[in-house]
Amino acid sequence: MNWFIFVIIILGTFFIMEGITWLTHRFVMHGFLWYLHEDHHKPTGHAFEKNDAFFLIFAIPSWLCIMLGLQNEVYWAAAIGFGIALYGLAYFIVHEVIIHQRFKWFARSNNTYIRTIRWAHKMHHKHLDKHEGESFGMLFVAKKYWDKVKKDKLSINIKS
């Protein structure tokens, strides 16, 4: 397989994963698997959350696609596996490290994009129960969150 197509499939999978994550979060995590996601909305103070099981749930298809794809030389399947893994890594860095600061690797950033996704996710956490909610995605968020952060930045600049 042409390496260019390989990379395109990885990137395509990455973006599709944001949609799959939105759907999973909206209908599965806030649905029949709420008992695994609940402790992410109502923190227990433990280092691990039941919610972390979702990393495993997504790691399995990723690993199977990579392993079986490479073994059988079905490279498009391996590329899908790498795309899922790449998204998992991005999700981990954005959600666990940058937003929830479970690992204090980076200082809090003032970057508009970072502030926007952090704000959008904060609005998701405002809801403590299963049924209500907003902002189920992670890397792409609605314009209203961008507007709010831009307005905040502007008003700080005017004041100072």
Ligand SMILES: [Zn+2]
């Ligand atoms: Zn949630």
Ligand SMILES: [Zn+2]
């Ligand atoms: Zn969260």
Ligand SMILES: [Zn+2]
């Ligand atoms: Zn409610």
